[in-house]
Amino acid sequence: MNPEVMTAEEVARYLRRDVREIQRLADRGYLPGRKVAGQWRFARAEIVHWVEAQLPNWNEQQLAHLEGGKEALSDRLVGGLLPEACVAVPLQARTKSSVLAELVQLAERSWRVYDAEAILKAVQAREEMQSTALPGGVAIPHPRRPLPDALGESVIAFGRTFSPIPFGGDRGGLCDLFFLVCCRDDRTHLRVLARLTRLFLQPGFLDNLRQAETAEAALATLAEAEEALT
Template sequence: MSKNYYTIEELTLQLGREKRSVEKQVSRGHIPGRRVSGEWRFNKTEITDWLEREMASFNESDLAVLERSQKSTEVSTQSVISSLLHPDLIEVPLDAGTKPSVLKKLVEVAGRTWQVFDSSAVFQAVRQREDFASTGFNGGVAIPHPQNRMPEALGESLIAFGRTVSGIPFGGPNRQLTDLFFLVLARDPNTHLKALARLGRLFQVDGFLEDLRHAETSADSYDVITAADANLGE
């Protein structure tokens, strides 16, 4: 059985940072952890939750380091976006006008791949995560996802995308309306964080979000995403 914590050395590799820098953040209480028999232990779920909160303030360089440090068995030479997002996982326009209906529609889109074994459980998990804290970002974009990984409910990790005709209240910063939604369903924490970091980098590319808003069809949206992803490089 795999352990549910990182050592300080493992956390350093997970974050892609120098050990001295990580130790300083831990000692100042900036990274959640606890001492067990004199050794630092970091709960994996708590670290993932902490990273999700911190990522909103990461610059492109920080996100690139985090992305590269995540060793995913489901992503090889391709970027995580190219590996997990396929043309049939995009719905533009997304016929939804409330947060629950957006989440339900996105899970339905994800189910087209036949890799979602329990759509009801996935929907409930994604909705519970939104009840805990919104996944909305600046710029009218959100990355809904379950709080915990769900390997038993998924055959493969995947990303689904939808754009509503107009923005809806989704709990974004400063009450911004949201119209761009990337649903991330991952079977393991590394793939999950790798996807979030990559998407965060794309959101910082000049013109990317507006290009998505101008894409009229699902096929056009897929082309915008994959082109920006290819140009981003590693």
């Protein structure tokens, strides 16, 4: 079978859910899919996009389950993918387009990026499809699909602008905190998004990031917050 097409059982394993729940969601029209010879089939890209749209509405337990449950508790998932060289506080950018360009330039400093132009185009295309701005003045720009040919390893870049800028989206709008997420595979991508969403739910986390005046301070804030999740 085409690896970009998934069965209900494969989606259940992928999302760490019961297959009966997946089938119910599909039957009720909540989960994008179509029936082939009486069996549900799902496009991997559509499932990933569906999860991304659901994450802001999920609770801590649901997010932790998607992230990997107990097996992921000790991971410094975000901190491990975010080198100090890829942090800028503040970013010099003043517009959405310049924020995206500067974040990709930051990611290049990790030496994990092979094709910065391809990544920037993919991130811009994802933003045109739907803004990644979230409540709280934070955004998570990312390509819609993994770009293994453009990356040696998964990488995150983080930046804070001097003041909030318009970033679009019904759920967001003005943003000053930005996490660029570039992963080599869908599973890592979803785990990182789930971890970031959990961090955003922590009281004071975003405010503490805004107060960090150096890359070192920002990473220390992140490390403390990730440690608190365990």
